[in-house]
Amino acid sequence: MGSEKRFAINMIAQVIAFLVNVGIGLLLTPYIVKSIGKEAYGFVGLANNFISYAQIVVLALNSMAARFVTICVNRGEYVQASKYFSSVFYSNLFLSIILFVFSLVVVVNLECLINIPVEMSNDVKMLFALIFLNFILSVFFSVYSIATFTRNRLDLASIRNITSNFFRVFVLLVTFCFFLPKVWYLGFATLVATIYIVITNIILNRKLLPELKISRLYWDKVKVGELLRSGFWNSVTQLSVMLASGLDLLIANLFIGAAAMGTLSLAKLMPVLILSLFGMMGSVFAPNLMYAYAQGDQQGLRAQLLLSIKFFGCISSIPIVILVSYGDHFFHLWIPNENYQLIYILSIIACFELCFALPLQGIWNVFTVTNKVKIPSINLLCRGIASFSFIILAMNLASEESRIYFLAGIASLIGGVNFLIFLPIYGARCLDITWKFFFRPLIKNLFSIILFIIVSFTLKSIVGCGDNWMILIGECFISTAFILIFNYFFVLDNRERECVYNLMIKCLSKK
Numbered sequence: 284m285g286s287e288k289r290f291a292i293n294m295i296a297q298v299i300a301f302l303v304n305v306g307i308g309l310l311l312t313p314y315i316v317k318s319i320g321k322e323a324y325g326f327v328g329l330a331n332n333f334i335s336y337a338q339i340v341v342l343a344l345n346s347m348a349a350r351f352v353t354i355c356v357n358r359g360e361y362v363q364a365s366k367y368f369s370s371v372f373y374s375n376l377f378l379s380i381i382l383f384v385f386s387l388v389v390v391v392n393l394e395c396l397i398n399i400p401v402e403m404s405n406d407v408k409m410l411f412a413l414i415f416l417n418f419i420l421s422v423f424f425s426v427y428s429i430a431t432f433t434r435n436r437l438d439l440a441s442i443r444n445i446t447s448n449f450f451r452v453f454v455l456l457v458t459f460c461f462f463l464p465k466v467w468y469l470g471f472a473t474l475v476a477t478i479y480i481v482i483t484n485i486i487l488n489r490k491l492l493p494e495l496k497i498s499r500l501y502w503d504k505v506k507v508g509e510l511l512r513s514g515f516w517n518s519v520t521q522l523s524v525m526l527a528s529g530l531d532l533l534i535a536n537l538f539i540g541a542a543a544m545g546t547l548s549l550a551k552l553m554p555v556l557i558l559s560l561f562g563m564m565g566s567v568f569a570p571n572l573m574y575a576y577a578q579g580d581q582q583g584l585r586a587q588l589l590l591s592i593k594f595f596g597c598i599s600s601i602p603i604v605i606l607v608s609y610g611d612h613f614f615h616l617w618i619p620n621e622n623y624q625l626i627y628i629l630s631i632i633a634c635f636e637l638c639f640a641l642p643l644q645g646i647w648n649v650f651t652v653t654n655k656v657k658i659p660s661i662n663l664l665c666r667g668i669a670s671f672s673f674i675i676l677a678m679n680l681a682s683e684e685s686r687i688y689f690l691a692g693i694a695s696l697i698g699g700v701n702f703l704i705f706l707p708i709y710g711a712r713c714l715d716i717t718w719k720f721f722f723r724p725l726i727k728n729l730f731s732i733i734l735f736i737i738v739s740f741t742l743k744s745i746v747g748c749g750d751n752w753m754i755l756i757g758e759c760f761i762s763t764a765f766i767l768i769f770n771y772f773f774v775l776d777n778r779e780r781e782c783v784y785n786l787m788i789k790c791l792s793k794k
Contacts, residue, residue: 296441297563303445305556307452312552313618315455318464321545321621322400326407327469328548329397329532330414333389336529337382339521341422344374344510346517348426350573350651351510352495353433357577361494369501371426371510379423386415397536406466413470417477427484430491435570439491443483447476516660517651523660526667528694531674535690538678543687549618550629550691553610557602557637561595565644572652584652585714591645596724597770599641600731603634604766605759608739612755625687632691636698642728643702643721646710655713662709666701670694727774735766 316324348371355364390412393399399407431440454472458465488495531551535544568591575583606613610630614623650656670693677689707721739762746758771780 296438297567298560300441300444300448301560301563304448305560307448308552308556309617311452311455312549314459315469316549316618317620318459319466321549322541323403323406323466323545325532325536325541325545325548326399326403326410326466328551329536329544330411330470332529332532333411334414334418335521335525337385337418339518339525341375341378341382341425342521343514343518344371344378344507345422345425345514347510347513347651347654349429349432350513350654351506352429353570353573354577356433356492356494357574364494365496365498366501366503366506367510368426368429368495369497369499370503370506372497373499373502374507375423375425379419382415382419382422386412386419390415397533398541400541403466409465409467410470413467413474417470417474420474420477420481424481424484427481427488430484430488432570434491435574436487436491437567437570439487443480443487446483447479450479451476513654513656516656519660520656520663523663523665523667526671527663527698528670530671531690531694534674534678535687539683539686539690546622546626547629547687547690549621550626551633553606553630554633554637557606557634558640560602561599561641561644565591565595565648568645569648569652572648576652588645588649588714591648592643592721592724593775595644596642596728596774597767599644600728600735600770601763601766603637603641603732604735604739604762606634607631607736608743608762609755609759612743616750616752616755629687629691632688633695635692635695636702638729638732639699639702639706639725642724643706643710646706646721649710649713653713658709659705662701662705666697670697673697724774727770731766731770731773735762735769738762738765 312324348367351367352364355361355367389396390408393408393411394404428440431437451472454475455468458468458471462468532544532548535547568587572584572587575581575587611624611627614621614627614630617623618626647659650659673693674690677693678686681689703725707725708718711718711720739758742758742761746754
């Protein structure tokens with residue numbers, strides 16, 4: 284199968300998997316919040332934030348494993364690939380034991396670390412225990428997830444993820460329908476889905492990479508050191524993300540209260556989903572970039588990166604326009620029993636940085652592919668320290684009513700300024716092109732956002748949304764269609780429009 288058609292299939296499969304996950308989340312969240320309360324729901328996000336803290340350590344070893352294995356496999360160096368593979372596996376075994384002990388201590392002493400309503404204590408502890416167990420299981424078997432990336436079969440990974448989500452939904456429906464609602468059911472359902480993913484990954488690994496073997500004889504401390512040196516800066520990046528936005532629910536819990544934490548958790552859901560969608564789509568470009576780099580094809584590497592920039596430039600304005608224009612009606616229909624206006628405002632504030640981050644999402648791949656992660660990591664660390672410092676200052680100086688706005692806005696404002704200045708300049712330097720190049724999609728994206736927010740608000744004022752899901756969906760669809768058509772002619776040049784047209788024809792062909 285041609286690389287263009289494989290890319291299109293991977294992209295479509297990834298998007299479908301993401302939409303299934305989002306659809307499930309949007310359908311279940313109102314019911315879950317109604318059943319257990321927004322305070323209890325907030326602890327789900329907080330538990331996942333605790334996992335992101337632990338990932339700082341895990342990323343140092345695992346974040347670059349796929350890169351080294353993929354390069355070795357594409358060069359036919361299967362023994363070297365097996366050494367990386369085995370080194371990661373046995374090192375993760377050691378890490379999993381340490382994480383288990385750490386998790387046990389945290390769960391036992393959880394009420395000393397965070398504010399938990401007395402009536403929720405046992406449920407929240409069980410939730411954290413299951414979330415931690417799920418994470419440990421994922422870490423131990425994470426090396427098996429490399430196969431679909433190495434062979435550029437991300438469509439298989441998408442099918443796996445879709446199926447696992449249906450397992451998760453089934454468990455949630457059974458537990459919430461037949462038993463007294465408990466927040467820890469969400470952790471249990473996630474654990475069941477992860478067990479399925481682990482089993483599927485092992486099967487796919489044996490099918491796609493039968494040449495790779497796990498053996499204690501292949502464990503190589505030199506390989507581990509190489510992975511740690513390369514992955515260290517990814518851990519720094521994760522630390523930066525944690526300082527910038529990963530502590531917000533914990534800070535809300537400690538400085539404002541469990542109710543505010545639940546509100547902020549709901550408000551962050553859409554911005555996080557948008558960023559996850561673009562991060563997922565960005566990962567689809569990575570296998571082709573890695574292959575071009577392994578083959579020493581610098582021209583092909585640059586062409587793929589420029590393609591990703593154009594791609595994100597065409598679609599990055601869509602989710603922001605939809606959220607700003609129709610978010611108030613969406614939250615009103617989605618969670619009518621909550622303060623949807625506050626949730627809408629907080630979501631808009633949190634989305635500010637996405638205006639600058641989304642068009643340049645493809646640049647992040649170049650840092651991993653070329654193993655130039657040090658400078659971006661240092662930059663993000665400075666951003667994280669600045670965000671955390673200003674947030675703590677605001678929590679101590681601001682009134683209790685305004686704290687939640689500062690909590691949502693400070694990291695978004697600093698992040699937006701950082702993405703506006705750093706990513707275009709350093710990305711251009713890595714590609715050896717003019718520093719002005721990446722400002723073009725940024726400016727075009729901002730223009731598109733402003734224009735279509737005006738158009739969408741005009742459309743909404745004429746048609747109205749009211750309490751009707753169908754009208755809301757129809758208006759979102761119309762706005763999206765207008766944005767795509769406008770950006771197709773506004774962002775792409777004649778040659779690129781021809782390439783998009785030819786790619787669509789190839790994807791629709793039976794050959």
